[in-house]
Each structure stands twice: as structure tokens, then as C-alpha cells.
Amino acid sequence: MKKLLPYLFLLVLVACKKKDTTWNTDWAAPVVSDTLKLTKLFNDTTLVANGSFINVDLTRTILNIGLKDILNIPDTTIKQTFHPTVNLNNVPPGYTFVNAIEEHTFDLSPVQLKKIHVANGTIKIKVYNPIGTKAFFNIQLPGVTKNGVVFQKNYTVDQGTVANPGFAEEILDISNYDIDLTGEQFLSFNKLQSRLTIKSDPNGPNISISTSNTFKFEALFSSLQIDYAKGYFGNEIIEDLSTFNVPYFNNISAGSLELPNTSMQIIIENGMKMSLKGRLTQAKNTNSAGNTVVLSASEINNDFFVSPAIGAWNSFQPSTQQLNFDENNSNIKNYLENLGSNQTIGYKLQLNPWGNTSGGNDEIFPFSKIKLKVKAQLPLALSTNGLTLKDTFDLNLEQDLSKTHVESGVISLNATNSFPLSCDAVLYLMDSTNVILHTVVANSQISSSLMGAIDNIDGLYKKKSKVDFILNEAALKDINKIKKVMVEASFNTPNPSNGINELQSIPLGAFLAVKLNVKLNTKIIL
Known part of the structure; x- marks a missing residue:
């Protein structure tokens, strides 16, 4: 402007x-x-022929949020341990004495995730050996895959003691990995599997393993940035007052301006595959003389609903809802002619207003956005x-x-x-x-x-x-x-x-x- x-x-x-x-x-x-x-x-x-x-095109985007604004996965450590319930004597070389699967929970409530794709992130693995000879660890994360290949790592860990176990550790990049969070039965959410396999040193002596020996591995998922997620994302409320300034109008000190018949639109774009409820709570502007005009219309403080986006990776299409303000249903002419340099628009949006109606099949893609735009295009006539x-x-x-x-x-x-x-x-x-x-x-x-x-x-x-x-x-x-x-x-x-x-x-x-x-x-x- x-x-x-x-x-x-x-x-x-x-x-x-x-x-x-x-x-x-x-x-x-x-x-x-x-x-x-x-x-x-x-x-x-600003100007178009x-x-x-x-x-004059007075379009402004006042909200533009994506997956990273909806979902935050905290740094999470999963642990799997093994200690025998009875003493194991004369364990021969190369003998597999641990082969176990466990489930681990990511604390994401109320979000219930089934699948995510990691754009960036790391995993730090650390394994502990408490016995007096080398041990061979195989770590698998069955739900973590890249190009269909399951994540797994092998470690040879030097001997140690109960008080001072031997250990090995490594930090790995897991960018572009898919993570399945449906658990062992593929029916759950926020659940990650791990498989721990340990065998004695194939070239070592017979060993004894006591109930005081604890074998362990830890995996720290750190700084995960997600660009795709599937599940139920809760019914979070996003509410704000968006205030922006039009510096040009600060210079107007007197007089009046009459604009031609015009209109303004509030456009809500839902680029996520979940339902959305919204409400425009207020719109007002204040000019350099301190005069404030509040936009008055039936669309203010009334709920509207936006359908989920449709399609998938190659056929994606967001859903939109448009609120129209013209001289027949609002005081939009007075609102614009006030020449307010300080503009305030309030909104309230709610994800999944009716709960988990999709059965946990909401999806958010890398290009998914929820946008709120203010649009007014009028002839440059005054x-x-x-x-x-x-x-x-x-x-x-x-x-x-x-x-x-x-x-x-x-x-x-x-x-x-x-x-x-x-x-x-x-x-x-x-x-x-x-x-x-x-x-x-x-x-x-x-x-x-x-x-x-x-x-x-x-x-x-x-x-x-x-x-x-x-x-x-x-x-x-x-x-x-x-x-x-x-x-x-x-x-x-x-x-x-x-x-x-x-x-x-x-x-x-x-x-x-x-x-x-x-x-x-x-x-x-x-």
C-alpha cells in the first residue's frame, strides 16, 4: 500500500x-x-494493470503454518536391557544368548502417530558389555527403514565388568528414513520396536553369565525434523491476534478519502488431510489520528468449517473457504476509508473439531499448509x-x-x-x-x-x-x-x-x- x-x-x-x-x-x-x-x-x-x-492489490498472508508448527517430536531415548533370571554356565563361543523384541513409546499425547518420514535427524547408539570377553551385538529397529531396508547395526564390544562395562557408541544420520510407529502388531500408535541380539565371542572361551550381568543398548533420537506424518494430530486450537502496520498511512494527518465500491475477502486454505473449524474473532484498524473502525459483519464471530485436503503425493489439492465482505453485508467501505495504519485481525482455528473421525489416517505432507489470507483488490480510483x-x-x-x-x-x-x-x-x-x-x-x-x-x-x-x-x-x-x-x-x-x-x-x-x-x-x- x-x-x-x-x-x-x-x-x-x-x-x-x-x-x-x-x-x-x-x-x-x-x-x-x-x-x-x-x-x-x-x-x-501492490499494483496490477x-x-x-x-x-491496487492489498493481499496479505497473516497465517502460514505447516507440519513443523503442528508436530514437534522431542528428543527421545529408547532402552532395551537383558539380564538372565538364572546363571548361565559354560556358554560356548559364538552362542546367541539374547534374541528379544521390545516396544517403546514416544510421548506425543494427544497426537497419535502411525508413520513419519524424517527429513533430518540423528540417532546415537550406545551398547554395554558387562562380561569378561568380547560380545557381539546386533541392533535392529524393525519399523525404521530406508528404501525398504530395515535399520540395523553390528557392534563388537570389548570385555568389561559389572561395575565398569565395556561399551561402543556411534552417532548416525537417519535423514530420509521412514519410521513405522504402529508397534509389533501394526495396530498401535507412537510405538517403536527394537530387536536386540547378542552372542558370545566366536573366537573366545566358554563363558559364564550371572544374574548380576546387565546387557543394554540405548538409542537417542535427536533433533528430528519431520516432513511427512500420518495419524491423528489431536484437536489443537490455534488462536492469535495478527497485527501488522502499513507505514505509508502513518503520514496521513487530515482530510478524507472516498474509495469506489469494493470488497474484501478472508481466504482460509486447508492443505492438511484433516477437518478444520475456524472463526474470525475480530478485524479492526486504527489511523494516525487515533480513530478506530471495527469491521462489522455476520461472518465475524461465527464458526466456519473447512473440509480436509484431498489426494496424495501426485494428486494433492487443498480445500478452501472464503469469507466475503462487501457493502451489502458489512461496513467494509468505512473500514478501508479509515486508512488505518495499524491493522489487527483475530482468528481461532481448531484441528479435528469432531475428534478422530479418520481412524488415525490424517496426513500432513511436506507441501501441506494452513493459510489465512486477507485479500482486497480495488481500482486505483479515489x-x-x-x-x-x-x-x-x-x-x-x-x-x-x-x-x-x-x-x-x-x-x-x-x-x-x-x-x-x-x-x-x-x-x-x-x-x-x-x-x-x-x-x-x-x-x-x-x-x-x-x-x-x-x-x-x-x-x-x-x-x-x-x-x-x-x-x-x-x-x-x-x-x-x-x-x-x-x-x-x-x-x-x-x-x-x-x-x-x-x-x-x-x-x-x-x-x-x-x-x-x-x-x-x-x-x-x-
């Missing part, structure tokens, strides 16, 4: 602040020569009545009045305008504490293009204007005190036949060509 037309006029009026000035006796010099066109901004989606006119912009800029100029110095000057702005707006400008010269020392009023206005004539070459109305800002001796004597310049620009859209402000459309090729000159009268002190 900061690309709207009036701000361009404001920028032109202060463009000279960027130029260094040389004080000479009775001289005139050009400072700025430029042409401002809205067409230069078309790579910005619509035939021979321009539309009626302004003294719409006033103010902006302040730093200034640092000094001169010694006891030496050669400037006594008076004129800043002249020559403009060719093809926008249907007129502009009256005032400069306020201020000290460092924002106290106004001098006021410089333009001697005329930049006239609306409609006050001119149509150019048969490009079909645009054009009007030439000359505006002078006269800097008197009193202002220039205070030049060392002046540290800031506040520019005030007041805009109107007059009908050329009666002078009444009316709705005017901005043509596609509209431009403002400007030339800024400075004339100075200098007193020479020898």
Missing part, C-alpha cells in the same frame, strides 16, 4: 534534501529532474478532500552571517502532471526539538491533470504547473537553528467543471515529470 499515488507527490516535494547546496552570489541551478511513473512499480504486486487503468500527508526530514545547513551569506532564495518546482489530483504544499522549518521556526507556503498548487488538455499521442490528460517556495531573510538567518523540515501536502480530486471533489480513476500511463530549481540571492561581505 505504500506505493499509493499521494506519497509520490510527497517524495517529489522533498527530493532536494538529498543534494548538497553551494552558496554563491545571485545564481540559479537545477537540483532535480525526474519522471515518476506507477508503471515502474508493476513488479510489485486492469485494462487502461490500475488496480476521491480525496484535503487528504493531508506529513513527513519529516533531517536538514543540516550552516552559514556565517558575518561573512558572505545568502539573504533570500526561491525553490521552484516545475511539474507536468498526468494524475487527476491537485496538491497544495507547505514546508515547516523546525529546530532539533520539533519547534516550528518558520512556515513556507507554496505560492500556488500543482494542478490536476484534468485542468489541462488531452495529449493525442498517449491519450493522457496533462497539466503544467509552477510552484515557488520563497525563503525570506528571516528564515535564512535562522538556518543554523533549522535541523528538520516537515513537508505537508494536501490532495484533492476536483472536477474541472465545478471544482467539486469526485471519484477519479488513475490511468495506466500516469506520470509526474518534475524539475526542481533553486535561486539564491547572496550578500557579499568583504
Whole structure:
């Protein structure tokens, strides 16, 4: 929205602040020569062409969440141990004395996962051997696979004691692994299997294993980033007030703006294969004068429902719900014309409002998103009545009045305008504490293009204007005190036949060509 037309006029009026000035006796010099066109901004989606006119696209995404915002798997350690219930004597070399499967639970409640795909993550495996000879460990995680191959690792662990067991450890990358969490019977959720197999050293002696010996392995799943998940994701409520600022509107200090008939849409996109319930709790904006307008409509504080997304990896399609606000069902015109720089939109969304109706078959894909968008596209046509912009800029100029110095000057702005707006400008010269020392009023206005004539070459109305800002001796004597310049620009859209402000459309090729000159009268002190 900061690309709207009036701000361009404001920028032109202060463009000279960027130029260094040389004080000479009775001289005139050009400072700025430029042409401002809205067409230069078309790579910005704020403005889009619509035939021979321009539309303003005020679309903003205020919510965009995916799997990582819905599901967080904490670092989890699974452990499997074995210690004999009776002493085992004369265990021969190469004998498998442990072959056991266990289930382990990931604490994810209320989420109930059946399957996940790991985009990034690691597993740290550590195995312990408490006997006096080497032992051979085989670790399998039957539900953890990559390209159909089950995760397994073999470790030869040196001898140890009950008090100080031998151990081996390793950190492994498990990116791009699939993890099945349905357990041993494939009917559960949040359950991971492990299989521990241990055999004695094939090249070692007979051994004895006592009930005090504990064989163990640990697997720490760490920093898991998931890009696909299947299961039931609970009925979490996502509620927030989204506040955003439109800085351009902060500069409007007075006047009014009338927009053409327009509408606004709130679009809810559900890219997850689960039901969604939502509610728009509020929408309001506050302008620079402190005036707040609350959007009033039957759609506010009423529940809506969005169906699950459909399809799969190659046929995926999100579901959408659209809330429409127009002049027939809301106060949208007053809402937009308030020119609120501070915008607040409240929403409340709930996953699976009816519970686990899919039997744990909800799915979230890497490209699944829940989005909330605000969209308003309206013709760049406006009626302004003294719409006033103010902006302040730093200034640092000094001169010694006891030496050669400037006594008076004129800043002249020559403009060719093809926008249907007129502009009256005032400069306020201020000290460092924002106290106004001098006021410089333009001697005329930049006239609306409609006050001119149509150019048969490009079909645009054009009007030439000359505006002078006269800097008197009193202002220039205070030049060392002046540290800031506040520019005030007041805009109107007059009908050329009666002078009444009316709705005017901005043509596609509209431009403002400007030339800024400075004339100075200098007193020479020898």
C-alpha cells in the first residue's frame, strides 16, 4: 500500500534534501529532474494493470503454518536391557544368548502417530558389555527403514565388568528414513520396536553369565525434523491476534478519502488431510489520528468449517473457504476509508473439531499448509478532500552571517502532471526539538491533470504547473537553528467543471515529470 499515488507527490516535494547546496552570489541551478511513473512499480504486486487503468492489490498472508508448527517430536531415548533370571554356565563361543523384541513409546499425547518420514535427524547408539570377553551385538529397529531396508547395526564390544562395562557408541544420520510407529502388531500408535541380539565371542572361551550381568543398548533420537506424518494430530486450537502496520498511512494527518465500491475477502486454505473449524474473532484498524473502525459483519464471530485436503503425493489439492465482505453485508467501505495504519485481525482455528473421525489416517505432507489470507483488490480510483500527508526530514545547513551569506532564495518546482489530483504544499522549518521556526507556503498548487488538455499521442490528460517556495531573510538567518523540515501536502480530486471533489480513476500511463530549481540571492561581505 505504500506505493499509493499521494506519497509520490510527497517524495517529489522533498527530493532536494538529498543534494548538497553551494552558496554563491545571485545564481540559479537545477537540483532535480525526474519522471515518476506507477508503471515502474508493476513488479510489485501492490499494483496490477486492469485494462487502461490500475488496480491496487492489498493481499496479505497473516497465517502460514505447516507440519513443523503442528508436530514437534522431542528428543527421545529408547532402552532395551537383558539380564538372565538364572546363571548361565559354560556358554560356548559364538552362542546367541539374547534374541528379544521390545516396544517403546514416544510421548506425543494427544497426537497419535502411525508413520513419519524424517527429513533430518540423528540417532546415537550406545551398547554395554558387562562380561569378561568380547560380545557381539546386533541392533535392529524393525519399523525404521530406508528404501525398504530395515535399520540395523553390528557392534563388537570389548570385555568389561559389572561395575565398569565395556561399551561402543556411534552417532548416525537417519535423514530420509521412514519410521513405522504402529508397534509389533501394526495396530498401535507412537510405538517403536527394537530387536536386540547378542552372542558370545566366536573366537573366545566358554563363558559364564550371572544374574548380576546387565546387557543394554540405548538409542537417542535427536533433533528430528519431520516432513511427512500420518495419524491423528489431536484437536489443537490455534488462536492469535495478527497485527501488522502499513507505514505509508502513518503520514496521513487530515482530510478524507472516498474509495469506489469494493470488497474484501478472508481466504482460509486447508492443505492438511484433516477437518478444520475456524472463526474470525475480530478485524479492526486504527489511523494516525487515533480513530478506530471495527469491521462489522455476520461472518465475524461465527464458526466456519473447512473440509480436509484431498489426494496424495501426485494428486494433492487443498480445500478452501472464503469469507466475503462487501457493502451489502458489512461496513467494509468505512473500514478501508479509515486508512488505518495499524491493522489487527483475530482468528481461532481448531484441528479435528469432531475428534478422530479418520481412524488415525490424517496426513500432513511436506507441501501441506494452513493459510489465512486477507485479500482486497480495488481500482486505483479515489476521491480525496484535503487528504493531508506529513513527513519529516533531517536538514543540516550552516552559514556565517558575518561573512558572505545568502539573504533570500526561491525553490521552484516545475511539474507536468498526468494524475487527476491537485496538491497544495507547505514546508515547516523546525529546530532539533520539533519547534516550528518558520512556515513556507507554496505560492500556488500543482494542478490536476484534468485542468489541462488531452495529449493525442498517449491519450493522457496533462497539466503544467509552477510552484515557488520563497525563503525570506528571516528564515535564512535562522538556518543554523533549522535541523528538520516537515513537508505537508494536501490532495484533492476536483472536477474541472465545478471544482467539486469526485471519484477519479488513475490511468495506466500516469506520470509526474518534475524539475526542481533553486535561486539564491547572496550578500557579499568583504
